[in-house]
Amino acid sequence: MRIFQATIARPLRSVLIAAFYMGVGLSQQLPQNQTSISGRVVDARSGSGLPGVNIQIQRSPSGTTSDLEGYFQLYDLPPGNYGLSFSMMGYAPYIEKNVAVVAGIPTELQIGLKLNILASPQVVVTSSRKEQDIMESPFSVSAIGPREIKAKAVVNMIDILSYESGVSTIKGQLNIRGTSGYTMGAGTRSLLLVDGIPMLGSAAGNVTWGMIPSSEVDRVEIVKSGGSALYGSSAMGGVVNIITRNAPPEPETRISTQIGVYSHPRIEQWRWRDKRGFVYNTELSHSRRFGEHAAWLRIQKRRDDGFMELNWEEALNVSGKIKLNLGNAHSAAVFLNALADKSGLTSIWKSSANPFEAPEGSKNDLTEGTKTILNGHYNYVYSQDVVIKTKVSGFWNTWVGSGADPNFSTESRYYEEIQSSKTWPGKLTGIFGLTLQQNGVDAQIFGKHNSNSLAAFLLFEKKIHQFTLSTGSRWETYRVDGNDQDQVFSPQLALNWKPAPWMAFRISTGQGFRVPTVAEMFTSARRSIFTVEPNPDLVSETSVNREIGIVLLSGQTRFLDLFKLDVAVFHNRFENFIEPIPDSSAVIHFENISDARILGLEMGLGISAFNNLLDYKSAFTILDPVELDAQGDVLDTLSYRHRYHWVSSLGIHYWGLDASLEYRYLSRIESVELFQENVFTEQDKRVPIHVWNAGLGSEYGPWLFLFRVENIFQYYYTQLERNIEEERIFTFTVERQL
């Protein structure tokens, strides 16, 4: 099969093809007044057809997608010269310039796209609740594709998200552009979705990362602009949507084993065990089609000795997805995930002289529980213009803690959503939806409570030439323990201007909100010398988000296979911001502090060069997170925020080997709530974070080998006071595809 490469003179090629058809006088000739461009898009290396490639005529709203074999056709084009852009997840985008179209003569093309690890999904679904070209999104959206996820062979998705621009985590709490900080696990301003369904715990809004089947993730979309207008409470700081894969066309069985070993601490005095700690992770997955339907099932067993004394964990996870295609108009999916886990439990180290050891009297503290998620999706294509989508979800979580401080919790969450979208002539799309959520919790530290919410949302999006205008709003009402808690209305307005296929500007503003969680309102607990007391008088916090940004995207130029630059300036102003505040009696209440503001600049760069030999991805975020008084004057820096955040990764792909080097820098946390630095003794010292990781992987037939070292230089730091972060670990992963 002959594949035209980008290095061939493209205008000449198109003319030659047209001339060829003219010369041989094929019967495919169209009537004199009709013209078309047809062709096939293939993988440049294997030559196999690529389905679902997004093909767009430059400076025009017209476009199409390739069929299952990679073929495409564009009809009714006036004679002239056209530029066509081709984009697909995992492949470098490509522009075919000067495609000559002559009246009555079909023009045929054959395009070879090159695989590229950095090529993120070009079509995203989270920012507008519908499929949208990422270059046309009026919001800050980034996406991580399956190749990038597979290249790290992570067990926990947090290890992927921590290397994304503007995303950080403290003790598993997601933090997008500094909005969440650390709230002791009792409330988050970043919403996690799995296949579009909220996955936050019903009492504390926490995330159980062990329930995300990382090896079955198709892509991750991160919306960094406030998302309350579409997703409600907890989305005011952004949304992470983890989209699980569907079964591939051919049956596939995969066995994967990962063995990891922790280093002993670099500092001899900190050594706390004679034998090294190990990590074992084994996964078995099978996927296949049943006629029109498809399914995958995955079983994971994990044992982690932990990098510190009470950091051990044992888990058994079973997850599966069934996709049912019920004719042309109906489709459904069911996702099930069940996790049984047992882990050590500690909230603090023994001392700064023994940071990897647990405090006296807590060595037997552990927690044991089960968690189950059942999600259902049903899509109905009512007509060409109207699609109805419904989602239902149930989440059940039970755990008991034993040891010095016995504890228990039982929680449940039920979620229902119906969404209808309609497209009118003139590129106008409307989306309307209703959601209902019921939460229940019975826990030792919260008591027994229930909450529920009802929301309606509406979004209109209109494409006018190079502009995409989006406006939407959400109305939501909350009840806690049968009493009205709040009613909130959140509008948003956004505009994208794409003057060229390689450049897009975006500007957006919107209101966000977050209703206090049950944990923030009712926690009653003691931690060290501090006591946490309930504050049922908390009110919802609100925000106004503003952002302006630009994206430059270029593919397949002389040396560069892919170039992407995304710059954003954002300003988030919060009212009644909820933070844990210790008072002069060392009693911590979650309180509505008067105001807060986060001003920031974010810049992300992705480069792939020399025929995919080298790729480089880097992003930095600069934040100014401050607490304000009623007059708008700065009172203090918001606690648990890093002012500077810089992530970089370099990949080299040669001789079938993939080598990678990653670096993560976060500036020293300037303000904390519990233990302040002692200037005389340096006790509770806070330091900046400099962490380096490296990996070497290779695919050999059905085998995949991956060796990784994380925290190469054994850099020791804390984010949360008196909690040391991860020790160096070497992991080796082998995967065999049957």
Add this chain to the structure above:
Amino acid sequence: MKSRLPVITGLSVWLILSLGLIFRCDSPGDLEAVSGIQGRIQINGVMPDSIKAVALVVLLPEAINDQEHIGAYLINYSEPLYRSGAYYTQLKPGQYMGIIVGLLVDPGIFAANIDSYLESPELPLVQLTEGVHAFLIRENEMQEIDWDIDF
């Protein structure tokens, strides 16, 4: 030319901002081995209600000549104990004095208001050991000292 424009523009902006950030980056300086004092405080008998908790207080040696302003010489104190248990406090190398004290206020209140307590002439502490224990801390040294308190 069009395809080069975003690359050149983007790389230039990137370079300028990256250089700025590199210069701003804090130099690496992670947590290191520390020195200090640790051990056990054994509480014998019944602690009176007026004493809320027990802790080790570490003072500079100069405190012995200026007992009116003892707060000015307080360097660190261990996490207060409600019953017998292990204590620990981090110290830089140097000469110190240690005494076991009873806290007359809730340990949380003491921690939250430490600055104002240190400035006041009367600290809400009562000495539980006779005299003071002088000790020398060397680089990366953790001294082990056990204490017995009788009520």
